[in-house]
Amino acid sequence: MSQTADVKVGKSPWGPNDERGALNLLDESVRADVLQRADPSRVYDLSVDYFVGMPSFQGAGDPSYQIFMSHTPQGTVVDNLNGVGEHVNRHVCYSGDVVFMYTHTGTHIDSLNHFGVDGQIYNGYRPEENLGSRTWTKGGAETIPPIITRGVLLDIAGLKNVDCLPDSYAITVADLEEALDKAGLALQAGDVPFVRTGRMRYWPDGTKTLGNPPGLSLDAARWLTTQNIAAIGADQECVEVGPSEHEDNWLPGHTHFLAEAGVPMVELLNLEELAKDGVQEFCLIAAPIRLRGASGAPMRPLAMALRKNA
Structure with missing residues (x-):
């Protein structure tokens, strides 16, 4: 375990009133490019069903669905x-x-107010002025716009030739670079990478899909945000590796993505069909329920493969 994660709250380059963070990268040109290249012959649904008894975070004191x-x-x-x-x-x-239900049940997106650092959430909003009796007034799920951009599958389980990465495997920068090189892709501004660990192949067995997840190391998370991604996602419950590798921060990936870099996180994605069909880049269309002030919300991401020669 390393000494410190050294995560600090980030200030938005889009101004003191910004609540969207990296989602500001999703401009008209990004949407137009990906939509004209999308192959509508098959639509992949990357979400899971909601049902009584589904895996959730009851162990953390949250209600079951x-x-x-x-x-x-x-x-x-x-x-x-x-x-x-x-x-x-x-x-x-x-x-x-x-x-x-708990708003972080099933396939969902984390809002920027979900995690903070030293009493602040992204862009310096403080609870003394911006947290009411029920919800935050800043950075809630309702501020997340429809996400229409290029998605990139980073299939780390496939890269390692395993059905599922081992518990608590920390994905490295080298793993990400190798996966991109193998796919013949490079990340572009506004992309949304989805990381496949293989955990969703066991869904809905909560004993195999939750707890001690393989996921991104903090170094890998920081490398991804230097690529100007708009959001990040994974097929497990927290995107990052667990338990934490840093003694001063129990979820350093969350605090980096959300509070430091302003990058929303999509969790519990079903990436199995994309991987099975070898779809490595795709048109991503996703939007959460507009729960005002909520720290997260259910999301139904849809993907269409991109035509290579469009």
């Missing part, structure tokens, strides 16, 4: 809450649901 019906066809007949009577309620069959 729950869904229950607030209205059923037969119950509507009995309750007659709408006041239209039995005959109409037997004719019109009404169902409704309620969902209760």
Whole structure:
């Protein structure tokens, strides 16, 4: 374990009122380029289903995913809450649901207010002025725009010729460079790299998909942000390696990406079909639920392979 991570809160180059961080790199030219090259013959859904009993963070004290019906066809007949009577309620069959969950359940994106350093979140926002009784007023999930850009698969499990990287394997800068070289790609400003460890092949077995994750070392995380990426993602629960390699910071990757570099993080992606089909660069289209002030939100990322000769 090294001595310190030495992560500091970052100031946005887009000004003192910025809440989007690196997502500001997603301009019209980035969107136009990737959309015109997208092959719509197959759309890859990179998200997971939500269901009762799914792996989540109950061990950290967060609630498990729950869904229950607030209205059923037969119950509507009995309750007659709408006041239209039995005959109409037997004719019109009404169902409704309620969902209760931790916002970091399943495939989701971390907002920039999720982690901070020394009492501040990205761009110097402090809780004394910007944290209410319910949510932050800065850096929440509602500030994340639709993400339409080039995605790049960094298949580290494939690079190592294993089904899944070993527990707590720290992905290095050399691993990332070798994966890019093998794919014949280089990262460009506004790209979103997705790191495959192989963990999602075991989903939804929580004993194999959560805990002691292989993931990015802090050096690898810092190298990625020097490439001007817009966001980062992985097929495990925290993108970075766990447990931490740094004694002063239990999630140095989170504090670097979110608080220092302003780079949102997408977690628990299903990258298995992309890897199986050898799709290494793709048009990424993704957006979270606009939960105002939330530290994260469910996301359904979609991918379409890019035509090579477009």
